[in-house]
Every structure is written in C-alpha cells, then in structure tokens.
Amino acid sequence: MNEKAPKIMMEVKNINLRFGGVVAIQGVSFDIHEGEIRAIIGPNGAGKSSMLNVINGFYHPQEGEIWFDGQKRPSMEPYEVAKTGIARTFQNIALFKGMTTIENVMTGRQLQMNKNIFWQMLRYGPAIEEEVQHRKRCEEIIDFLEINHIRKTPVGSLPYGLQKRVELARALAMEPNLLLLDEPMAGMNVEEKQDMSRFIVEVNEEFGTTIALIEHDMAVVMDLADRVVVLDYGKLLADGTPKEVQSNQAVIDAYLGVPH
Amino acid sequence: MFYKETGQFKSRYKDELAAFPLFEDKIGIGILCVLTFLVIPMFGLPGLNYEFAMGAIMIPCMVFIIMTLGLNILLGFAGQISLGTGAFSGVGAYAFYKFITIFPDINIIIALVLSGLVSAVVGVIFGLPSLKIKGFYLIVATLAAQFFLTWAFIRVAWLYNYNASGAIEGPNKEMFGIIMIGPQSAGMTRYYFVLVTLIVLTWLASNVIRGRIGRSWMMIRDMDIAAELIGIRPLVAKLSAFAFSSFYIGIAGALMVFFWLGAAEAESFDINHSFLYLFMVIIGGLGSITGSYMGAIFVWVVPVLIKEIGKSVFGFDAFVMENFSTILLGAMIIIILILEPHGLARLWQITKQKLRLWPFPY
Structure with a gap:
C-alpha cells in the first residue's frame, strides 16, 4: 500500500458531535484508504462507536464533513448510507x-x-x-x-x-465497499478470535473490501491493521501504523494512565 | 413427525424454496383439499347438524382465518401492534356495501378487491403514527382508529345508504349466473366462494412473507436499527405492512357480513371483535401462517362446540352454556399461554420435533 499513493475512500474532517452538553467527538479527522484495514482504538467512552454511528448516518454531527469516494456526503439517513455501499456489524449482536x-x-x-x-x-x-x-x-x-x-x-x-x-x-x-466492524472479537475465546481474524483478512484480500474495525484486543489490532487511529475522550490522540502508535507516548499514557 | 426430510434431496434452490418442499406435506395438503372441497360440503361435520356445521362453523372459521392472517402479518411479522382490527374489517364491509349498491353490476370479486384496497388505504392512514411510536403507545393510537371508525359507521348515514335500521344488508347479487350473496343465496355457493378466497389469500400471503417484502417486515420487527442499516426504509416497511394487513382484514370484514352474517351493524366491528382477533393471533402463534389457522379455529370452534355439547348432551339451557363456554375458553387460553407462550403453532412444531424421534427419544 505504501509504495504508490493510496486512494482515499473515506475521509472525515473535523467532526464535532455533541449530545446536549456532552461532547462525544471533538474535532476528529482521519481518512480510510481503499483496500486497507483501518483500526480505531481507544479506551472506553472514547467515541469510537459514536464515530461509526456518524459514518453510518445514525448520528448527525453538529460540525464536520464526511467525504466518501471523493465527494462530500450530504447529511444522510442510515438507509441511504447503506445504498452507498457501507455495511456494518454491531458491538452487541x-x-x-x-x-x-x-x-x-x-x-x-x-x-x-x-x-x-x-x-x-x-x-x-x-x-x-x-x-x-x-x-x-x-x-x-x-x-x-x-x-x-x-x-x-x-x-x-x-x-x-x-x-x-x-x-x-x-x-x-x-x-459493501466499506465494512465497519464494531468489536468483532468482543467476548470471544482465543480460537474464535483466530477464526474471526482469519475471516477478516480473507475478506480484505479476496473481496478487496475496505475494513474499518474497532477492537480492544491490542494483539489482534496490531496484527491485522494497516493503520490505526487512536481516540481518547472524543479527541484524536494518534494516527499511524501500528508501530508508530505503539511507541507514541500519548497513547501509552491514555492506556496505562499517568500519575497526576 | 412420522415422516422426515431424510432422503428427499433438492438439487435446485427453486425446489427448496417451494411452499411444501416435502412430498408428504403435499399429500397432507391434498387430503385437506379433498376434505374441504368435497367431503365437508357433502356430509358436513361429524355429529353436527349440516346447516349448523356449514353456517356456524365452517364459513365463520374461514372468515376469521383471513382476519387472523391479516392481523398476524401486522403483529406477528411486522411487529406493529394494532387494536383497530375490528374497525378495519368494518371499513372493508362498508366499502363493499357501497360498491355493490352504487354499481349494481359490479363483479363481486372486483368489489371485494376494491373494498380491501379501501381498507388498506385507511389502514395506512391510521398506521402513520407507527413511524414515531411503538408498543403500548401504538395501541393507543390504533384505539383512536377503532373508536373513530365505529363512530363513523353509526353517524355517517351515507355509509348505510340512509336506511332506517342503520344496518348494512346484502342484496341478492349474481355472479356468472349464480346468486352469490343475499337472502336467496345458497350456503354451498357462499362456502365455496369463501374457501377459494381463503386459499388464494393464504397462498399470496405465504409468498409475500417468504420474499423480499416479508423479510423487510421481519427485519423491522426483530431489530429496527439493524434493518435501517441494511437499507430498509422504516416508513415503507411499516406502512406496507399496515396496507397489506388491512387489505386482508378488509376483505375478511366484507366476507363476514355478506357471506356469513347476511347483515350487520356497527357493533360487529367494535373493540370486542378487535380483542377477539387479537386472541386468535396470540393463541395461534405470532408470525406463523399455520398458527393463524389454528388460532382462529380454536377460538371460534371451541366455545361453539362447548355450547352444543352442553345443550345436547347435558341439557343445560343456552344462557348458562353461553357463560360457561366463555369461562372455559378463558381458562383454556390462560393454560395454553402458560404452557407455551408462543401459541399453538409452536406447540405443533414441538410435537412434530418429538414425533421425529418417537418412540426412541434418546
């Protein structure tokens, strides 16, 4: 992927999502390249699922733009988003x-x-x-x-x-052109996780489907993903290859906590 | 069951998608057809007076099955609860009455389909709240339909052609030279007409349910968020369920008045009837066509039989039996629902499963 300039399939720009006074997502931007596996990680409540809901059209962000296939997407309902070729699985089945x-x-x-x-x-x-x-x-x-x-x-x-x-x-x-997986491996045992990982890779390679997944199992994420986005408290913490993210001090702090 | 799918291989998906993929099921349906088309019209039901068997059991049962099918599509398949069934059946009946009085030469089948369509339109209008509200609140919204429509049936004299009795009454009317409805029509012709209608409507319903549209209803029922994500528009799915369901209920209403009762007033479409149909669906089993059959037959036939047996075997008077049968039916409903909350259809399924292994269950 890295040799030639990758085609950007989806790009979210400066998304702000609020529920009343609660700020769920704050100025988050990232892109998803065609044909890659993109992981979104972060501690609980970081706004990962909300991000998927924004992409799906369940939530309409107060600010920000979503670009899909090179075009700015107007505010859409979930069934309209489905027609554009975005599919999704849920965290709780x-x-x-x-x-x-x-x-x-x-x-x-x-x-x-x-x-x-x-x-x-x-x-x-x-x-x-x-x-x-x-x-x-x-x-x-x-x-x-x-x-x-x-x-x-x-x-x-x-x-x-x-x-x-x-x-x-x-x-x-x-x-779908873009497949969103919300914690596909939550609550699974090791063997089931291996199976699921294998399927995800095969889907990506055989069908060429672009995949964006949320996952808490870091070993899985680091193995599967081409690039990783890290969110924390609704903000973008890091964006890059698994290696870059792993060595990012802010990410380590968010996951392990820092002494105050 | 004493037969299984073992050994019956399908090499084409088309065969597997058939209504009755099993050979034995086809035989079973064949036997049922022979019974209903030949044996019952010739001999009636065993142990019962012929007129009584046809007029008080067979015809009303079939009418109620259509009614239950209609409500089951809405409640069992699309998950939208409604207490306006009685009123929607009334819409069908009054529409049919208006069609055959305004256009005396209209074909009965056309009038029936048209009155079903009128009922469908009314159903869609009163189904609109379902887009915003669910569950108990939707019940209340459909109750409004029930009360408003029964009010209209009494107050809007145009609906019953300003006649003094306030009732709608079937005039004698011919189709293909045979008197189909009205006082002079033969019970036999009405029986066959209702039977054929029932078969056609069952066939159509089962087709729709197994296809794309039926699946969209079940998606909305089971998980509306996921359904929307797959591209189902809740508006289309919910309103099409209301339309389809009301179409059936409207036709059933027209059949009820003109092919069974002969005449009816607004009371035949009141809330008690809505409850009765709801019982039929719930006892039969939500989301099952077989269940619609079982529920309607059970709820209608059991009290009638209890009354008959009480009168002829034990010699109680009719009034006592009337109350007694209501009590007994109530008790049976409670028992069935405790034993199997998913209704008679599930009970039937479990029995079939057990019979597969019988007599060696381990």
Missing part, C-alpha cells in the same frame, strides 16, 4: 433473532432485490428467479464463513461466536 441463519444472510441482499409486490405475491417468474440468484450468492458467503451446518437454525439459539459470524455474513451479503 444485532441479528434478526426470529429468523434462521440463511434468512438473516438473505436480508443483506435486500437492496439488490427489486421485484415489485405483484411478482412477490405470485412468487413466480422474475421474483423466484431473483430469489434463487441471491440465494446462490448467500450460500457462497455462508460457505466462505464456514457456517453451512447452521444454515437453517434460528439465530437466537446459536452460540455467541457463531452469531458474530452470522452477523459478518449478513454484512458481507451486502457486498
């Missing part, structure tokens, strides 16, 4: 609990499906062809993430690690 794994993955295809209500009612001709075609794509993703065996299990009854994987599958089914 947000699967559709009443549906099976395959149905959950199929929901990721919603935007690509467009046959109208009359075809849907008949479930014949174009509607069923569309359904089959997207089902095939979903099965590929299910294969890729090795969750074939739970294809028809309601996701509510799955163990935590698998639920996280189904959530990743659902996000991948959207075939």
Whole structure:
C-alpha cells in the first residue's frame, strides 16, 4: 500500500458531535484508504462507536464533513448510507433473532432485490428467479464463513461466536465497499478470535473490501491493521501504523494512565 | 413427525424454496383439499347438524382465518401492534356495501378487491403514527382508529345508504349466473366462494412473507436499527405492512357480513371483535401462517362446540352454556399461554420435533 499513493475512500474532517452538553467527538479527522484495514482504538467512552454511528448516518454531527469516494456526503439517513455501499456489524449482536441463519444472510441482499409486490405475491417468474440468484450468492458467503451446518437454525439459539459470524455474513451479503466492524472479537475465546481474524483478512484480500474495525484486543489490532487511529475522550490522540502508535507516548499514557 | 426430510434431496434452490418442499406435506395438503372441497360440503361435520356445521362453523372459521392472517402479518411479522382490527374489517364491509349498491353490476370479486384496497388505504392512514411510536403507545393510537371508525359507521348515514335500521344488508347479487350473496343465496355457493378466497389469500400471503417484502417486515420487527442499516426504509416497511394487513382484514370484514352474517351493524366491528382477533393471533402463534389457522379455529370452534355439547348432551339451557363456554375458553387460553407462550403453532412444531424421534427419544 505504501509504495504508490493510496486512494482515499473515506475521509472525515473535523467532526464535532455533541449530545446536549456532552461532547462525544471533538474535532476528529482521519481518512480510510481503499483496500486497507483501518483500526480505531481507544479506551472506553472514547467515541469510537459514536464515530461509526456518524459514518453510518445514525448520528448527525453538529460540525464536520464526511467525504466518501471523493465527494462530500450530504447529511444522510442510515438507509441511504447503506445504498452507498457501507455495511456494518454491531458491538452487541444485532441479528434478526426470529429468523434462521440463511434468512438473516438473505436480508443483506435486500437492496439488490427489486421485484415489485405483484411478482412477490405470485412468487413466480422474475421474483423466484431473483430469489434463487441471491440465494446462490448467500450460500457462497455462508460457505466462505464456514457456517453451512447452521444454515437453517434460528439465530437466537446459536452460540455467541457463531452469531458474530452470522452477523459478518449478513454484512458481507451486502457486498459493501466499506465494512465497519464494531468489536468483532468482543467476548470471544482465543480460537474464535483466530477464526474471526482469519475471516477478516480473507475478506480484505479476496473481496478487496475496505475494513474499518474497532477492537480492544491490542494483539489482534496490531496484527491485522494497516493503520490505526487512536481516540481518547472524543479527541484524536494518534494516527499511524501500528508501530508508530505503539511507541507514541500519548497513547501509552491514555492506556496505562499517568500519575497526576 | 412420522415422516422426515431424510432422503428427499433438492438439487435446485427453486425446489427448496417451494411452499411444501416435502412430498408428504403435499399429500397432507391434498387430503385437506379433498376434505374441504368435497367431503365437508357433502356430509358436513361429524355429529353436527349440516346447516349448523356449514353456517356456524365452517364459513365463520374461514372468515376469521383471513382476519387472523391479516392481523398476524401486522403483529406477528411486522411487529406493529394494532387494536383497530375490528374497525378495519368494518371499513372493508362498508366499502363493499357501497360498491355493490352504487354499481349494481359490479363483479363481486372486483368489489371485494376494491373494498380491501379501501381498507388498506385507511389502514395506512391510521398506521402513520407507527413511524414515531411503538408498543403500548401504538395501541393507543390504533384505539383512536377503532373508536373513530365505529363512530363513523353509526353517524355517517351515507355509509348505510340512509336506511332506517342503520344496518348494512346484502342484496341478492349474481355472479356468472349464480346468486352469490343475499337472502336467496345458497350456503354451498357462499362456502365455496369463501374457501377459494381463503386459499388464494393464504397462498399470496405465504409468498409475500417468504420474499423480499416479508423479510423487510421481519427485519423491522426483530431489530429496527439493524434493518435501517441494511437499507430498509422504516416508513415503507411499516406502512406496507399496515396496507397489506388491512387489505386482508378488509376483505375478511366484507366476507363476514355478506357471506356469513347476511347483515350487520356497527357493533360487529367494535373493540370486542378487535380483542377477539387479537386472541386468535396470540393463541395461534405470532408470525406463523399455520398458527393463524389454528388460532382462529380454536377460538371460534371451541366455545361453539362447548355450547352444543352442553345443550345436547347435558341439557343445560343456552344462557348458562353461553357463560360457561366463555369461562372455559378463558381458562383454556390462560393454560395454553402458560404452557407455551408462543401459541399453538409452536406447540405443533414441538410435537412434530418429538414425533421425529418417537418412540426412541434418546
């Protein structure tokens, strides 16, 4: 990535987000290059998830600009952001609990499906062809993430690690340009973390998907990420390669604390 | 079940996505069709008077199944709770009445679809609050629809053509040379008409639910934030659920008045009926088409049967049995909900699961 000038996929400029008197994000700017894995780290309450919510359109920052694909993005609702090719997983799993794994993955295809209500009612001709075609794509993703065996299990009854994987599958089914992962490895054991790391790398390499992830496990972050952003109390603390960040005194202070 | 999916391999996704992928299920549906199309119209139900079986059990059951399907789409699949069902069914019934009196030559099927559409529009209008509020507050908003519409059914005399009784009454009306509705219509024709309508509507509902639109409803139900993130517009998903649901409820309302009761006043669409339909959905099982069938049949047939048995076997008088059946039904509802909060559909599923292993459960 470093040899030629990388293409900037997304850039946030001077974001300020306040909830009443509480300042969640204060003048944060960083960019995400196309094809990289970008990590956002920071202590609890640093504003990492809020940052993702801003990118997603859940929160509308009071000040600041978001540039996506070289264009300034107007204030958008989450469903409009989804159309621009940004997918996301959540910190605390947000699967559709009443549906099976395959149905959950199929929901990721919603935007690509467009046959109208009359075809849907008949479930014949174009509607069923569309359904089959997207089902095939979903099965590929299910294969890729090795969750074939739970294809028809309601996701509510799955163990935590698998639920996280189904959530990743659902996000991948959207075939996003930019994939936001909010603590993909939270609450996992070592083996599950290894699996998840492998999937993240493979997604990045095989599909060329740009990934921005929030993670607390530093070993994972330092291994996976191409570049790291560090936030603390809503402010940008450091930005650079894992090595640079690791040796940054401000970051060490924020994580270990400094004597007052 | 005494049969399983073992050995029935599908080599195409299309086959797997079929309504009844299992061969045995197809046989089961075939048997049900033979029963409802041939056996029951010919012999009635065992142990019951033929007229009674058709007029008080079969036709109302089918009407209520359509009603329950409609409410289940809204409540069970889209997760939007409504207590305005009775009123929306009334909209369908009054619309049908207006259509067949204003245009006496209109085809009944067209009038039925149109009245469903009118009900859908009204449903969307009263569904608008769902965009801002959820749960209990939405109930209150739909209650407003219930009270306002029943008020309109009494006060707006134009709706019942200014007749003195204030009731809507089906005139004799033909379709393809057969009298379909009105006092002179045969029970048999009405039975077949309702049956075919039910089958068509069930088929359409199951198609929509398994497709893109049905999934968007379930997404909104299960996790609205994630749904929005995947690109679902809550406005479209919620209002389409209201429209689809009210369409069904409106058609059921029209069928109820003109193919079963023959005449009705505003009381047939009051809040008690809304509760009745809600019970049917909850007891049958939220988010299940089979559950809609079971719930409607259970809630309607059990009290009727209790009354009949009490009168003919034990010789109690009708008034005593009326109250007794209400008490008994209430008790049964409580017991079922304690045993299985997800309703009869889940109970049925569990039974099937157990039967798979039976008689060697380990």
